[in-house]
Amino acid sequence: MKVAVLDIKGKETGRKVDLSDDVFAIEPNEHAIYLDVKQYLAHQRQGTHKSKERAEIAGSTRKIKKQKGTGTARAGSIKSPIFKGGGRIFGPRPRSYGQKLNKNVKRLARKSALSLKSRQKELLVVEDFNLETPKTKDFVQILKSLGLENKKSLIVLGGTNNNVYLSSRNFERSEVVTSSELNTYKILNANSLVLVESAVEGIQSNLSK
Template sequence: MAELTIKNAAGKEAGTVELDAAVFGLEPNVPVMHQVVTAQLAARRAGTQSTKTRSEVRGGGAKPYRQKGTGNARQGSIRAPQYSGGGIALGPKPRKYDQKTPKKMVKLATRSALSDRAAEGKVVVVDSWDFETPKTKLAKQALDALDVAGNVLVVLAHDDVNALLSFRNLPSVQVIDAGELNAYDVLCSDWVVFTKASLPSDEAPVAAATAEESEEA
Protein backbone atom coordinates (compact mmCIF):
# COMPACT_ATOMS: atom_id res chain seq x y z
CA MET A 1 0.00 0.00 0.00
CA ALA A 2 1.18 3.51 -0.82
CA GLU A 3 1.08 6.11 1.90
CA LEU A 4 -0.45 9.48 1.13
CA THR A 5 -0.49 12.65 3.21
CA ILE A 6 -3.95 13.79 4.27
CA LYS A 7 -4.57 17.51 4.05
CA ASN A 8 -7.24 19.77 5.48
CA ALA A 9 -9.22 22.41 3.62
CA ALA A 10 -6.47 24.95 4.35
CA GLY A 11 -3.84 22.78 2.63
CA LYS A 12 -2.10 21.83 5.89
CA GLU A 13 -1.00 18.27 6.66
CA ALA A 14 -3.48 16.34 8.79
CA GLY A 15 -1.98 12.86 8.99
CA THR A 16 -1.47 10.04 6.53
CA VAL A 17 -3.58 7.37 4.90
CA GLU A 18 -2.76 4.10 3.16
CA LEU A 19 -4.07 3.85 -0.40
CA ASP A 20 -5.40 0.36 -1.06
CA ALA A 21 -3.15 -1.34 -3.62
CA ALA A 22 -6.15 -3.24 -4.99
CA VAL A 23 -7.71 0.09 -6.01
CA PHE A 24 -4.80 2.50 -6.53
CA GLY A 25 -1.87 0.16 -7.21
CA LEU A 26 -2.89 -1.76 -10.33
CA GLU A 27 -1.21 -1.79 -13.72
CA PRO A 28 -3.76 0.18 -15.79
CA ASN A 29 -5.60 -2.04 -18.26
CA VAL A 30 -5.92 0.27 -21.25
CA PRO A 31 -8.09 -2.00 -23.48
CA VAL A 32 -10.61 -2.51 -20.68
CA MET A 33 -10.73 1.22 -19.93
CA HIS A 34 -11.30 1.92 -23.62
CA GLN A 35 -14.13 -0.58 -23.88
CA VAL A 36 -15.88 0.65 -20.74
CA VAL A 37 -15.56 4.33 -21.65
CA THR A 38 -16.86 3.60 -25.16
CA ALA A 39 -19.87 1.82 -23.65
CA GLN A 40 -20.48 4.67 -21.23
CA LEU A 41 -20.41 7.27 -24.01
CA ALA A 42 -22.65 5.08 -26.18
CA ALA A 43 -25.21 4.92 -23.37
CA ARG A 44 -25.39 8.73 -23.42
CA ARG A 45 -26.66 8.78 -26.99
CA ALA A 46 -30.37 9.49 -27.22
CA GLY A 47 -30.87 7.36 -30.31
CA THR A 48 -33.98 9.36 -31.26
CA GLN A 49 -32.91 10.26 -34.80
CA SER A 50 -35.51 9.27 -37.37
CA THR A 51 -36.29 9.69 -41.07
CA LYS A 52 -39.38 8.78 -43.07
CA THR A 53 -39.36 6.09 -45.70
CA ARG A 54 -41.37 6.34 -48.93
CA SER A 55 -44.26 4.58 -47.19
CA GLU A 56 -44.38 7.23 -44.44
CA VAL A 57 -44.13 10.53 -46.33
CA ARG A 58 -47.31 12.31 -47.33
CA GLY A 59 -48.73 12.24 -50.86
CA GLY A 60 -47.63 10.42 -53.97
CA GLY A 61 -50.47 7.95 -54.09
CA ALA A 62 -51.11 8.40 -57.81
CA LYS A 63 -48.77 7.45 -60.59
CA PRO A 64 -47.30 10.79 -61.84
CA TYR A 65 -47.70 9.97 -65.56
CA ARG A 66 -48.42 7.01 -67.77
CA GLN A 67 -45.98 4.16 -68.02
CA LYS A 68 -45.05 4.55 -71.69
CA GLY A 69 -44.94 7.15 -74.38
CA THR A 70 -43.65 10.20 -72.46
CA GLY A 71 -39.95 9.71 -73.09
CA ASN A 72 -39.29 9.83 -69.35
CA ALA A 73 -38.17 7.03 -67.11
CA ARG A 74 -41.05 5.09 -65.66
CA GLN A 75 -42.16 6.28 -62.23
CA GLY A 76 -44.69 4.96 -59.75
CA SER A 77 -44.75 7.77 -57.16
CA ILE A 78 -43.42 11.28 -56.70
CA ARG A 79 -42.50 10.29 -53.15
CA ALA A 80 -39.82 7.84 -54.23
CA PRO A 81 -36.33 8.55 -52.77
CA GLN A 82 -35.03 10.22 -55.94
CA TYR A 83 -37.71 12.95 -55.76
CA SER A 84 -37.50 16.11 -53.68
CA GLY A 85 -39.81 15.58 -50.73
CA GLY A 86 -39.67 11.83 -51.20
CA GLY A 87 -38.84 9.21 -48.62
CA ILE A 88 -35.30 8.56 -47.40
CA ALA A 89 -33.70 5.33 -48.51
CA LEU A 90 -31.87 3.46 -45.72
CA GLY A 91 -32.13 6.45 -43.37
CA PRO A 92 -31.66 6.28 -39.59
CA LYS A 93 -34.42 5.05 -37.32
CA PRO A 94 -34.71 5.22 -33.50
CA ARG A 95 -32.43 2.69 -31.84
CA LYS A 96 -30.54 2.01 -28.64
CA TYR A 97 -26.76 2.27 -28.54
CA ASP A 98 -26.37 0.59 -25.13
CA GLN A 99 -23.61 -1.96 -24.80
CA LYS A 100 -23.58 -4.77 -22.28
CA THR A 101 -20.55 -4.44 -20.01
CA PRO A 102 -19.78 -6.93 -17.22
CA LYS A 103 -19.64 -5.40 -13.75
CA LYS A 104 -16.18 -6.86 -13.16
CA MET A 105 -14.93 -5.09 -16.27
CA VAL A 106 -16.46 -1.77 -15.14
CA LYS A 107 -14.81 -2.16 -11.73
CA LEU A 108 -11.44 -3.00 -13.29
CA ALA A 109 -11.66 0.03 -15.59
CA THR A 110 -12.42 2.36 -12.68
CA ARG A 111 -9.59 0.97 -10.58
CA SER A 112 -7.22 1.17 -13.56
CA ALA A 113 -8.10 4.84 -14.03
CA LEU A 114 -7.59 5.56 -10.31
CA SER A 115 -4.28 3.69 -10.36
CA ASP A 116 -3.14 5.78 -13.31
CA ARG A 117 -3.94 9.02 -11.49
CA ALA A 118 -2.28 7.75 -8.31
CA ALA A 119 0.87 6.82 -10.23
CA GLU A 120 1.02 10.38 -11.56
CA GLY A 121 0.60 11.82 -8.05
CA LYS A 122 -2.74 13.36 -9.00
CA VAL A 123 -4.77 11.95 -6.08
CA VAL A 124 -5.47 14.14 -3.04
CA VAL A 125 -7.16 13.07 0.18
CA VAL A 126 -8.76 15.71 2.40
CA ASP A 127 -9.62 15.12 6.04
CA SER A 128 -13.07 16.71 5.57
CA TRP A 129 -14.45 19.87 4.03
CA ASP A 130 -16.36 21.13 7.07
CA PHE A 131 -18.22 23.90 5.26
CA GLU A 132 -20.71 25.30 7.75
CA THR A 133 -22.75 26.82 4.94
CA PRO A 134 -22.53 26.38 1.17
CA LYS A 135 -20.10 28.95 -0.23
CA THR A 136 -18.36 28.74 -3.59
CA LYS A 137 -15.68 31.21 -2.52
CA LEU A 138 -14.56 28.86 0.26
CA ALA A 139 -14.48 25.93 -2.15
CA LYS A 140 -12.24 27.83 -4.56
CA GLN A 141 -9.94 28.89 -1.74
CA ALA A 142 -9.70 25.28 -0.60
CA LEU A 143 -8.67 24.06 -4.05
CA ASP A 144 -6.09 26.84 -4.32
CA ALA A 145 -4.70 25.82 -0.92
CA LEU A 146 -4.46 22.20 -2.08
CA ASP A 147 -2.53 23.39 -5.16
CA VAL A 148 -4.71 21.53 -7.67
CA ALA A 149 -5.33 23.04 -11.08
CA GLY A 150 -7.04 22.13 -14.32
CA ASN A 151 -10.02 19.81 -14.34
CA VAL A 152 -10.71 18.55 -10.83
CA LEU A 153 -12.96 15.65 -9.86
CA VAL A 154 -14.22 16.05 -6.28
CA VAL A 155 -15.54 12.79 -4.84
CA LEU A 156 -17.88 13.30 -1.91
CA ALA A 157 -19.67 11.12 0.60
CA HIS A 158 -23.41 10.89 0.12
CA ASP A 159 -24.27 13.19 3.04
CA ASP A 160 -21.71 15.94 2.29
CA VAL A 161 -24.35 18.37 1.03
CA ASN A 162 -22.62 21.66 1.87
CA ALA A 163 -19.52 20.65 -0.06
CA LEU A 164 -21.64 19.62 -3.03
CA LEU A 165 -23.39 22.99 -3.12
CA SER A 166 -20.07 24.81 -2.68
CA PHE A 167 -18.15 23.07 -5.49
CA ARG A 168 -20.83 22.63 -8.12
CA ASN A 169 -20.65 26.20 -9.48
CA LEU A 170 -16.92 26.06 -10.24
CA PRO A 171 -16.56 25.55 -14.01
CA SER A 172 -13.43 23.38 -13.85
CA VAL A 173 -14.74 21.16 -11.04
CA GLN A 174 -16.95 18.11 -11.37
CA VAL A 175 -18.60 16.84 -8.20
CA ILE A 176 -19.57 13.20 -7.95
CA ASP A 177 -20.94 10.90 -5.28
CA ALA A 178 -18.57 8.15 -4.16
CA GLY A 179 -21.09 5.55 -5.31
CA GLU A 180 -21.06 6.98 -8.85
CA LEU A 181 -17.29 6.93 -9.34
CA ASN A 182 -16.46 5.75 -12.86
CA ALA A 183 -13.54 5.45 -15.25
CA TYR A 184 -14.67 8.15 -17.70
CA ASP A 185 -14.94 10.93 -15.12
CA VAL A 186 -11.59 9.97 -13.60
CA LEU A 187 -9.84 9.96 -16.98
CA CYS A 188 -11.38 13.33 -17.91
CA SER A 189 -9.92 14.92 -14.78
CA ASP A 190 -6.40 16.12 -14.08
CA TRP A 191 -6.84 15.70 -10.31
CA VAL A 192 -9.05 13.47 -8.18
CA VAL A 193 -9.84 14.80 -4.69
CA PHE A 194 -11.31 12.46 -2.06
CA THR A 195 -12.28 12.87 1.55
CA LYS A 196 -11.46 10.16 4.06
CA ALA A 197 -15.14 9.20 4.01
CA SER A 198 -15.27 8.85 0.21
CA LEU A 199 -11.89 7.16 -0.32
CA PRO A 200 -12.49 3.75 -1.94
CA SER A 201 -10.80 0.58 -0.74
CA ASP A 202 -11.17 -3.14 -1.23
CA GLU A 203 -13.34 -3.31 1.90
CA ALA A 204 -15.41 -0.30 0.74
CA PRO A 205 -15.27 -1.14 -2.95
CA VAL A 206 -15.56 1.08 -5.97
CA ALA A 207 -19.11 0.87 -7.29
CA ALA A 208 -19.36 -1.38 -10.34
CA ALA A 209 -22.16 0.60 -11.99
CA THR A 210 -23.15 -0.24 -15.52
CA ALA A 211 -22.74 2.30 -18.29
CA GLU A 212 -26.50 2.90 -18.21
CA GLU A 213 -26.48 3.52 -14.45
CA SER A 214 -23.56 5.93 -14.79
CA GLU A 215 -25.46 7.91 -17.40
CA GLU A 216 -28.58 8.10 -15.23
CA ALA A 217 -26.44 9.49 -12.42
Protein backbone atom coordinates (compact mmCIF):
# COMPACT_ATOMS: atom_id res chain seq x y z
CA MET A 1 0.00 0.00 0.00
CA LYS A 2 1.52 3.29 -1.10
CA VAL A 3 0.85 6.56 0.74
CA ALA A 4 1.87 10.05 -0.37
CA VAL A 5 4.53 11.77 1.73
CA LEU A 6 3.66 15.32 2.82
CA ASP A 7 5.98 18.14 3.86
CA ILE A 8 5.43 20.15 7.04
CA LYS A 9 3.37 22.66 5.03
CA GLY A 10 0.85 19.95 4.19
CA LYS A 11 1.78 19.70 0.51
CA GLU A 12 2.70 16.52 -1.31
CA THR A 13 6.43 16.06 -1.90
CA GLY A 14 5.89 13.88 -4.96
CA ARG A 15 7.27 10.85 -3.14
CA LYS A 16 5.36 7.86 -1.81
CA VAL A 17 6.17 5.45 0.98
CA ASP A 18 5.29 1.78 0.82
CA LEU A 19 3.34 0.64 3.90
CA SER A 20 3.36 -3.10 4.51
CA ASP A 21 -0.04 -4.77 4.10
CA ASP A 22 0.95 -7.15 6.92
CA VAL A 23 1.05 -4.19 9.34
CA PHE A 24 -1.28 -1.52 7.94
CA ALA A 25 -3.90 -3.51 6.05
CA ILE A 26 -4.85 -6.57 8.08
CA GLU A 27 -8.37 -7.46 9.25
CA PRO A 28 -8.53 -5.81 12.71
CA ASN A 29 -8.89 -8.17 15.65
CA GLU A 30 -11.15 -6.35 18.12
CA HIS A 31 -10.58 -8.79 20.98
CA ALA A 32 -6.80 -8.40 20.76
CA ILE A 33 -7.26 -4.61 20.83
CA TYR A 34 -9.51 -4.92 23.89
CA LEU A 35 -6.97 -7.07 25.75
CA ASP A 36 -4.04 -4.78 24.97
CA VAL A 37 -5.89 -1.58 25.94
CA LYS A 38 -7.14 -3.26 29.11
CA GLN A 39 -3.58 -4.23 30.06
CA TYR A 40 -2.26 -0.72 29.34
CA LEU A 41 -4.91 0.95 31.50
CA ALA A 42 -4.38 -1.59 34.29
CA HIS A 43 -0.66 -0.76 34.33
CA GLN A 44 -1.49 2.94 34.82
CA ARG A 45 -3.02 2.18 38.23
CA GLN A 46 -0.62 2.74 41.14
CA GLY A 47 -2.24 0.25 43.50
CA THR A 48 -1.03 2.15 46.59
CA HIS A 49 -4.48 2.30 48.24
CA LYS A 50 -4.63 1.20 51.88
CA SER A 51 -7.08 1.39 54.77
CA LYS A 52 -6.49 0.27 58.35
CA GLU A 53 -7.96 -2.97 59.56
CA ARG A 54 -8.79 -3.65 63.20
CA ALA A 55 -5.28 -4.90 64.04
CA GLU A 56 -3.78 -1.59 62.86
CA ILE A 57 -6.14 0.80 64.67
CA ALA A 58 -4.78 2.65 67.71
CA GLY A 59 -7.11 2.05 70.66
CA SER A 60 -7.68 0.20 73.89
CA THR A 61 -8.03 -3.57 73.90
CA ARG A 62 -10.12 -3.47 77.09
CA LYS A 63 -13.41 -5.31 76.89
CA ILE A 64 -15.84 -2.39 76.67
CA LYS A 65 -18.80 -4.02 78.47
CA LYS A 66 -19.65 -7.23 80.19
CA GLN A 67 -20.41 -10.29 78.14
CA LYS A 68 -23.95 -10.89 79.37
CA GLY A 69 -26.88 -8.98 80.80
CA THR A 70 -26.75 -5.80 78.71
CA GLY A 71 -29.49 -6.81 76.27
CA THR A 72 -27.21 -5.98 73.32
CA ALA A 73 -24.71 -7.93 71.27
CA ARG A 74 -21.47 -8.92 72.92
CA ALA A 75 -18.44 -6.74 72.13
CA GLY A 76 -14.81 -7.20 73.04
CA SER A 77 -12.91 -4.23 71.58
CA ILE A 78 -13.51 -0.60 70.63
CA LYS A 79 -11.44 -1.32 67.49
CA SER A 80 -14.15 -3.59 66.14
CA PRO A 81 -15.37 -2.60 62.64
CA ILE A 82 -18.93 -2.16 63.90
CA PHE A 83 -17.93 0.86 66.01
CA LYS A 84 -17.17 4.37 64.76
CA GLY A 85 -13.42 4.74 64.37
CA GLY A 86 -12.92 1.00 64.18
CA GLY A 87 -10.99 -0.91 61.54
CA ARG A 88 -12.39 -1.47 58.08
CA ILE A 89 -13.58 -4.93 57.08
CA PHE A 90 -11.77 -6.30 54.01
CA GLY A 91 -10.33 -2.87 53.20
CA PRO A 92 -8.11 -2.22 50.17
CA ARG A 93 -4.48 -3.29 50.42
CA PRO A 94 -1.50 -2.32 48.23
CA ARG A 95 -1.42 -4.51 45.15
CA SER A 96 -0.25 -4.59 41.56
CA TYR A 97 -2.92 -4.36 38.87
CA GLY A 98 -0.48 -5.54 36.21
CA GLN A 99 -1.68 -8.16 33.74
CA LYS A 100 0.27 -10.52 31.54
CA LEU A 101 -0.37 -10.61 27.83
CA ASN A 102 1.20 -12.77 25.16
CA LYS A 103 3.56 -10.69 23.01
CA ASN A 104 2.00 -12.09 19.83
CA VAL A 105 -1.40 -10.80 20.97
CA LYS A 106 0.12 -7.37 21.70
CA ARG A 107 1.70 -7.32 18.24
CA LEU A 108 -1.62 -8.30 16.64
CA ALA A 109 -3.41 -5.56 18.61
CA ARG A 110 -1.00 -2.87 17.41
CA LYS A 111 -1.22 -4.00 13.81
CA SER A 112 -5.03 -4.02 14.14
CA ALA A 113 -5.02 -0.47 15.52
CA LEU A 114 -2.75 0.78 12.72
CA SER A 115 -4.94 -0.96 10.12
CA LEU A 116 -8.02 0.73 11.57
CA LYS A 117 -6.38 4.15 11.27
CA SER A 118 -5.35 3.40 7.72
CA ARG A 119 -8.84 2.14 6.80
CA GLN A 120 -10.49 5.23 8.34
CA LYS A 121 -8.15 7.60 6.44
CA GLU A 122 -6.78 8.94 9.72
CA LEU A 123 -3.12 8.22 8.94
CA LEU A 124 -0.63 10.69 7.43
CA VAL A 125 3.02 10.27 6.48
CA VAL A 126 5.19 13.39 6.79
CA GLU A 127 8.80 13.86 5.75
CA ASP A 128 11.40 14.08 8.51
CA PHE A 129 11.58 17.51 10.11
CA ASN A 130 13.35 19.27 12.94
CA LEU A 131 12.91 22.49 14.90
CA GLU A 132 15.88 24.77 15.54
CA THR A 133 14.67 25.61 19.04
CA PRO A 134 11.87 24.28 21.24
CA LYS A 135 8.90 26.53 20.40
CA THR A 136 5.25 25.61 20.84
CA LYS A 137 4.34 28.29 18.29
CA ASP A 138 6.37 26.55 15.55
CA PHE A 139 4.92 23.16 16.43
CA VAL A 140 1.34 24.51 16.32
CA GLN A 141 2.06 26.04 12.90
CA ILE A 142 3.02 22.58 11.58
CA LEU A 143 -0.24 21.15 12.91
CA LYS A 144 -2.18 23.99 11.27
CA SER A 145 -0.56 23.23 7.93
CA LEU A 146 -1.54 19.57 8.27
CA GLY A 147 -5.10 20.49 9.28
CA LEU A 148 -4.68 18.98 12.75
CA GLU A 149 -4.75 22.06 14.98
CA ASN A 150 -8.17 21.23 16.47
CA LYS A 151 -7.79 17.45 16.45
CA LYS A 152 -6.26 15.08 18.93
CA SER A 153 -3.15 13.84 17.16
CA LEU A 154 -0.28 11.43 17.76
CA ILE A 155 3.01 12.15 16.03
CA VAL A 156 5.43 9.22 15.73
CA LEU A 157 9.12 10.02 15.29
CA GLY A 158 11.82 7.66 14.08
CA GLY A 159 14.03 8.48 17.07
CA THR A 160 14.44 10.91 19.97
CA ASN A 161 14.12 14.58 19.02
CA ASN A 162 14.18 16.86 22.06
CA ASN A 163 13.24 20.06 20.23
CA VAL A 164 10.10 18.54 18.71
CA TYR A 165 9.18 16.80 21.97
CA LEU A 166 9.62 19.94 24.10
CA SER A 167 7.69 22.03 21.57
CA SER A 168 4.70 19.67 21.78
CA ARG A 169 4.68 19.22 25.53
CA ASN A 170 2.68 22.40 26.16
CA PHE A 171 0.02 21.54 23.55
CA GLU A 172 -2.55 19.25 25.14
CA ARG A 173 -4.23 18.00 21.96
CA SER A 174 -1.07 16.48 20.51
CA GLU A 175 1.47 13.94 21.74
CA VAL A 176 4.88 13.04 20.35
CA VAL A 177 6.33 9.54 20.75
CA THR A 178 9.04 7.47 19.10
CA SER A 179 8.25 4.35 17.07
CA SER A 180 9.48 2.17 19.96
CA GLU A 181 7.01 3.85 22.38
CA LEU A 182 3.97 3.31 20.17
CA ASN A 183 1.14 1.31 21.76
CA THR A 184 -2.43 0.35 20.94
CA TYR A 185 -4.07 2.73 23.41
CA LYS A 186 -2.23 5.81 22.10
CA ILE A 187 -2.98 4.92 18.49
CA LEU A 188 -6.71 4.59 19.13
CA ASN A 189 -6.88 7.57 21.50
CA ALA A 190 -5.79 9.94 18.72
CA ASN A 191 -8.09 11.26 16.00
CA SER A 192 -5.16 11.43 13.58
CA LEU A 193 -1.95 9.42 13.43
CA VAL A 194 1.05 11.19 11.88
CA LEU A 195 4.04 9.02 10.99
CA VAL A 196 7.32 10.72 10.27
CA GLU A 197 8.93 9.04 7.25
CA SER A 198 11.84 7.60 9.26
CA ALA A 199 9.41 6.01 11.76
CA VAL A 200 7.71 3.80 9.15
CA GLU A 201 10.64 1.40 8.83
CA GLY A 202 10.98 1.10 12.62
CA ILE A 203 7.28 0.33 13.08
CA GLN A 204 7.26 -2.26 10.32
CA SER A 205 10.41 -4.01 11.57
CA ASN A 206 9.07 -4.10 15.15
CA LEU A 207 5.70 -5.56 14.11
CA SER A 208 6.83 -7.90 11.36
CA LYS A 209 8.81 -10.18 13.66
